Amino acid sequence: MSEHSAEFDRQTGRAVPPDQGLTQAQSDSDDQDVTTAVQGLAGLVADVDELEQVLAQIADLVVLAVPGSDGAGVTVVRAGDGPPVVLAWAVTAAFVREIDHLQYDICGEGPCLTAMRTGRILVSGSLGSDDRWPRFGGRAARLQVHSALSIPLLVRGTVVGALNIYARKRDAFTEHAVRLAEQFAAPAGITVGNIQVLHAAHARATQLQAALTNRAVIDQAIGILRSRSGGSSEEAFDRLRQTSQGENVKLADIAQRLVDEAVRRAHARHARSDNS
Template identity: 30%
Template sequence: MTADVTRESVDLRIGGVVREIARLGDGDDHVAELLDRLVGETVSCIEAADHCGIAVVFDGRTFTAAASAPAIEPINDEQFAVDEGPCLHAARTGRVIEADCTRADERWPEFGGAARQAGVRSMLCAPIHVGKAPVGSLTLFSLSSDLLAEREGRVLELLANAVGDALDRQRRRRTLEETIAGLHDAMDHRAPIEQAKGILMALRSIDADAAFAALSTESQRTNRKLRTVAAEFVQSVSAAAPTGDDPGGTPVA
């Protein structure tokens, strides 16, 4: 899909992802899954983007909340370490920020090495707000193109608003500080969920969405956290590893 994608088509695609995750559950693990799917949809919506990531910058806390590729986290980590860079700039100023990563930028002179090492040519960052509070940024990364606010910015802002709305729904049940802390905790415990999804995909020949749905269904049925269900499933498969089969009595429906 090109950068000229219509607002209506983006709304439909993003709305579908949001509704699907909302149907499965509304805990912190589900929010983390939602953000993961949204960055994937963002890359598919914007032709010039090779990667997409979400950086949280709130109340002294900085972390990567979602990334479409492993190369993104070192770029964000560099910004967090030197306390400057385009993602932080967008979050703090509330403006869409363009960055040419092929050269040093006087706005953030200590940033850039990690992006160049990853082969990133340009970045485009849009602020994420929950209500009126800035909480981070949604960023596009291109390996070969110049990402421009006048071309990709409209769709990027629309997608950033979708992320803000997803976090806002969580905030209605608790404070924004608790919402961000819950998301950070979910990111710290995401590994077993990803492992369980991968195992289910291989064993049952299903896609990632169906695998997550199976884990979520079991989480709701047993009234346990999704990460707990996932960790127990991974452990049960590891115990049955010599057979190579889907273990009997698996907790996942």
């Protein structure tokens, strides 16, 4: 067995196939595929508005990097304490989406969730008989998916997601395949971590812009109410707040409605003046 075999969780009673029959030419070719896939990671442009598209590109590179795979997916989770919370995921094939849907939304168990929870690589050569996931395994097997390889993506020891690789044949992933997947997972984790940072920064910037916009609209509404009543800013704000609570509508939306109404009235007055 390779030195890597002790570093992942294998299915009880089912050994990960050794690398028998692997020629030097095939090994060199697989190594080149991994190199190409890693280079592809470096060329990705992380468009924060299209997170799933970037993840889909990473998933395509996973299939290139790992021999024996029929499809793959990349999952991103919210980092922190407690069970993993899936934020986004992308896949290379419809059957992978169905498999991951079983894990995340129906069964609440599976190789990906376990890998992210434990921080260890998970390998299964016969999902239907894998007692680690009794609810998930049988359903996956009925979809004619029998092998799974899930690798947590780590950034400074924190799980930020996972690579999920599937095959229809049993015992599809050899120790050689696991080793190649590990080589790809390290830079992939950094890429996914960077994407999360960019996405979070974009979200904060959007929230800040919305807050500034809302503040400006509220100030305009306060000015309109003061011009009508002659009251103070505090009195005008209290009036907005009471209307918001009474109608169960956000304060900013109440303010925007008041400003829009004032603009319409101003336009109507100008129109009447022009026509007189």
